Amino acid sequence: MFKIEFTLNEIIESIKPTGLPDIVYYQYYKQLMNRKIVINEAISDSIIESAVIPLIDMDNDGTGKPIEIYLATVGGDIYSGFNLVDVIKKIKTPVTIHIMSIAASMGLLIAMSGHKNPNVKTVCHPFSVGLLHSGSQYMEGTAHAVKDTFDFSQHYEDKIKEYILSHSNIDEYLYEKIERKEYWMDADEMKKLGIVDEII
Template sequence: MEKAHIYIYGEISSYQSGASQDWGIVNLTSVKEQVDRQKDAKEIVLHIHSVGGDVSEGFAIYDFLKSQGKPITAIIEGNCFSVATVVALSSEKRKMTSHAQVLIHNPWGGATGDKEHLQNYAKMLSEIEDRLSEFYASKTNLNKEEALELMAKETFFNAEECLKNGFANEVLETIKAVALFDKNKKIDMHQKENSKEEIKTKLNFLAKGIDAIQSLLKTKSSPKNIVLQDANGTELDFPDLEEGKDPKLGDKATVNNAPAEGEFVMPNGDTYIFEIGELKEIKEAEKTDDKIEALKKENEKLKEEIETLNAQNKTLNAQNKILNETSDKALIQMKKIAEEFNEFKKNISSSFEYSPAIEKNEDYFKNKKNRKIFK
């Protein structure tokens, strides 16, 4: 094996796990495992596409790669940000694609605690900043002051700027693949026969592929897992029933994820009978003629009831008329009586005159000759 290909794809993290790459994480463990699987290689090729991450882990990967004592070529295939640039600069040959980019910036982080702890953390960030600027000065065309200035600005470099500043020494151009038949080229007949067999094999393979695709499309055009509702709104889930098809005996169904059991009356009047999720019987709805006959009988019965009610209503109306006439006569009579009574009240008078002398005349009260009532 001439070359060991090592992939720095993802965030650089100090979290050490063999499955870290499944989570888009690169660490010293994952890099070492890749190197160990290719021990016989005489050269290391780094493929880099990373947003950076933990500074200490980045330098640990750098030191490990350098300790292998093998020529290293770095290929920046996308992003090479932050501490990922440290890993890239472990190489002597630095290549990058035309659309790749590099980013350098000051280290940053977060801390909690008292002021002494925060001051120590700020001091540590300053030391790392100084260390990174010296590192860039030793590996690129930048001096320390230039590196510090560009880091403070959070500077992005395109491919040309990387060439200028020493982060890369080659830009990979896109290679165009061209297939061209040379009609002047001599063809070996034996090779031609082999080509025919190859074409035949490929055509057979293509035909099988087309059949598979058509089968897949047919399956997709007939989606399964049809859900029907009975007359009460209960959902019957038929997992194997194709769209547009009616259930038949033997079909399976579930209700609320449990095998359907018992009778279910459908909106069209049919009754589905299930046992342990299997459709055992379909009772068809009554025939239309029977329904019409039943409706006719019910209609005749309703007509008779209506006629009876109309007769009762006619009798009640007659009785009501008599009551109204009697009431009117009674009102007229009462009005006449009231008028006579009022006239009677007007005609009532008395000739009695009070005299103190009369009080002493006992004969007056005994005989009451002077008191008259007119009627």
């Protein structure tokens, strides 16, 4: 029986550019070594391996060294995204979330996740943008299955609303006004609404 283990350094060495590099993978692993997590794609179930587990490991490694999350996403799967939100909300290590270009849909909800955690700071750049909207869902199946899915979706939307109201300066009046719209915001608006703490 063979036991195969690789250190992060060995992984980095194995994917170092030799010709035409896969620079995305290279940069991702290189940044992990520096306690930086890069989320630069649509949110999917792969976020468990690419962000959630690394973040849990860094938070529990006993060093207490700060962690940075670089966020640039058009959104995606809310169930996978909220798994990352749940971890950030409880994190014990200092974390800075950087909105690099766009935090749309689920991405903006991730950006809000540290609002009540004093260990988390969220920053953006002057030309960063955010998007808040109700999202979309495709349903198929029997009439009962579609109804059950629709009912659960309504319940989940209520939970998301509660989350937004408690993790930003968005109040009930503004939420009702923007709920069914594509609500785009620039850096100043994100700061005003308490989504980011600082524009850098």
